Amino acid sequence: MRDRAEYARKGIARGRSVVVMQYADGILFVAPNPSKALHKISEIYDRIGFAAVGRYNEFESLRLAGIRYADINGYTYNRNDVTGRGLANLYAQQLGMIFTDSIKSLEVEIVVAEVGDATEEDQIYRLTFDGSVFDEQGMAVIGGQSDAVAGRLKERYRPGLSLAEALDAALAALTEPGGERSPIGQLEVAVLDRTREQRKFQRLAGPRLERLLAAGPPEAPEAPPAPAEPTLPEKGAPEVDTGPPTAPDGDIDTGSDS
Amino acid sequence: MNNLFTNTGSSSFTEFLGMHASDLLPFRTERLAVPVSDQIPHATTIIAVTCAGGVVMAGDRRATSGNMILQRDIEKVFRTDDYSCLGIAGTASTGIEMARLYQVELEHYEKMEGRSLSTDGKANRLATMIKGNLPMAMQGLAVVPIFAAYDPNLDGGRIFGYDVGGGPYEQQQYHAIGSGSIFAKGSLKKLYRENASPEDAVLTCVQALYDAADDDSATGGPDVTRKIWPVAAVITAEGYRRLGDDEVAGYVHAMLEARMVNPDGPTAPLR
Numbered sequence: 001m002r003d004r005a006e007y008a009r010k011g012i013a014r015g016r017s018v019v020v021m022q023y024a025d026g027i028l029f030v031a032p033n034p035s036k037a038l039h040k041i042s043e044i045y046d047r048i049g050f051a052a053v054g055r056y057n058e059f060e061s062l063r064l065a066g067i068r069y070a071d072i073n074g075y076t077y078n079r080n081d082v083t084g085r086g087l088a089n090l091y092a093q094q095l096g097m098i099f100t101d102s103i104k105s106l107e108v109e110i111v112v113a114e115v116g117d118a119t120e121e122d123q124i125y126r127l128t129f130d131g132s133v134f135d136e137q138g139m140a141v142i143g144g145q146s147d148a149v150a151g152r153l154k155e156r157y158r159p160g161l162s163l164a165e166a167l168d169a170a171l172a173a174l175t176e177p178g179g180e181r182s183p184i185g186q187l188e189v190a191v192l193d194r195t196r197e198q199r200k201f202q203r204l205a206g207p208r209l210e211r212l213l214a215a216g217p218p219e220a221p222e223a224p225p226a227p228a229e230p231t232l233p234e235k236g237a238p239e240v241d242t243g244p245p246t247a248p249d250g251d252i253d254t255g256s257d258s
Numbered sequence: 259m260n261n262l263f264t265n266t267g268s269s270s271f272t273e274f275l276g277m278h279a280s281d282l283l284p285f286r287t288e289r290l291a292v293p294v295s296d297q298i299p300h301a302t303t304i305i306a307v308t309c310a311g312g313v314v315m316a317g318d319r320r321a322t323s324g325n326m327i328l329q330r331d332i333e334k335v336f337r338t339d340d341y342s343c344l345g346i347a348g349t350a351s352t353g354i355e356m357a358r359l360y361q362v363e364l365e366h367y368e369k370m371e372g373r374s375l376s377t378d379g380k381a382n383r384l385a386t387m388i389k390g391n392l393p394m395a396m397q398g399l400a401v402v403p404i405f406a407a408y409d410p411n412l413d414g415g416r417i418f419g420y421d422v423g424g425g426p427y428e429q430q431q432y433h434a435i436g437s438g439s440i441f442a443k444g445s446l447k448k449l450y451r452e453n454a455s456p457e458d459a460v461l462t463c464v465q466a467l468y469d470a471a472d473d474d475s476a477t478g479g480p481d482v483t484r485k486i487w488p489v490a491a492v493i494t495a496e497g498y499r500r501l502g503d504d505e506v507a508g509y510v511h512a513m514l515e516a517r518m519v520n521p522d523g524p525t526a527p528l529r
């Protein structure tokens with residue numbers, strides 16, 4: 001059992017972190033992700049979003065199952081009867097069952113977030129590979145060096161941040177001290193925006209994301225040029241030596257290495 | 259809920275529902291002992307008209323059962339996703355259920371695949387669902403929808419018609435379904451203008467629905483005293499937008515004012 005947990009923990013720590021945090025109008029998801037096709041962040045239902053790290057094939061099947069669960073419950077009863085708590089419980093059961101029954105535990109860590117009508121009603125659940133559920137307050141960090149990232153995020157997080165401020169805080173937390181921030185082309189950003197009609201989930205990309213990044217707090221003057229520079233060479237020579245994006249983290253975990 | 263995780267079939271919600279909870283499908287196969295079609299509410303006239311950069315769909319608000327008016331403010335035009343909508347005529351209960359299933363079907367595909375279905379894909383998917391209802395249609399519980407969508411590839415609106423066996427039949431310019439459709443189509447034939455603005459297209463629809471209600475008892479006209487107006491929706495590159503009651507009221511009042519002088523409405527030039 002301990003070997004299994006150690007194995008899963010190593011797999012999850014190998015990739016890069018994903019940040020999920022509250023801001024004034026909802027919940028923000030930020031993931032450094034070079035792939036445009038293999039998402040780490042996804043819409044599950046009207047108010048529910050999903051973020052995951054670890055092995056792509058494993059969390060993708062969890063994501064699809066979550067969509068099936070939400071859609072079939074919304075269709076059977078009513079759209080308001082689909083809750084993040086129900087989904088988190090379903091995932092917890094499945095993850096726990098696989099952890100105890102299967103030869104190999106899933107190497108994933110996921111977040112199920114539900115946006116409410118007001119900040120107090122927002123919910124962020126973090127689920128680990130063994131099926132434990134953590135009801136997080138305000139923010140959650142999964143994958144990679146999650147403790148270090150969470151520490152940096154805690155310094156900057158406070159309730160009621162604007163979207164631009166929250167995004168800046170998330171990017172600062174995801175960047176190692178002295179390191180460079182991920183260029184805009186390698187960021188996957190999405191929000192559950194409580195001000196939207198019915199389907200609250202929205203991906204932020206392109207010009208809108210650029211404007212948000214430029215509107216970050218003034219005490220970070222190096223922020224605006226940082227995203228602008230790497231995007232230009234990227235258009236001219238895309239993916240020179242990164243190879244095909246086989247998984248969101250770049251590295252493929254074959255499961256054979258220790 | 260176990261087969262949630264093992265199911266690796268297609269991205270169709272209907273298919274999944276059929277395997278997982280087939281009793282929730284709107285389709286039935288059992289035979290009815292007694293014909294019930296005139297005891298079940300029927301939805302009546304829906305029209306769709308293309309306009310500059312999109313399409314407009316409008317429907318009256320009446321549901322009838324035989325000679326009874328069962329509901330004055332039923333909704334028969336449904337938003338199915340950001341760029342499409344569906345109107346239903348025929349058996350109201352089955353139609354509403356089918357529209358609900360179809361909404362989930364499109365959204366489910368979008369979430370599973372990370373992209374929306376193509377407009378033709380959406381139209382075909384609806385045809386399959388109508389075909390599934392054929393056994394019931396043969397017993398009098400028919401549902402015939404009309405589907406309208408903004409197609410980003412053509413940057414314009416498209417309209418699809420169906421029959422009880424499926425379809426789709428792509429329609430040019432305009433189309434109408436339901437008991438008042440004959441009269442609505444006659445009206446549309448004379449009032450349709452190529453590349454009309456969305457505003458003018460809504461007015462055309464309001465006129466045509468009035469003409470349908472004028473001659474078909476199952477189609478409801480605008481209810482001025484209760485302030486029940488037709489449902490009108492515009493779909494353009496900006497997405498689906500259902501017009502507010504006040505907005506539709508404006509079109510209806512403009513039409514009624516003109517009809518106080520000319521009860522038969524606008525006339526088309528003879529030459």
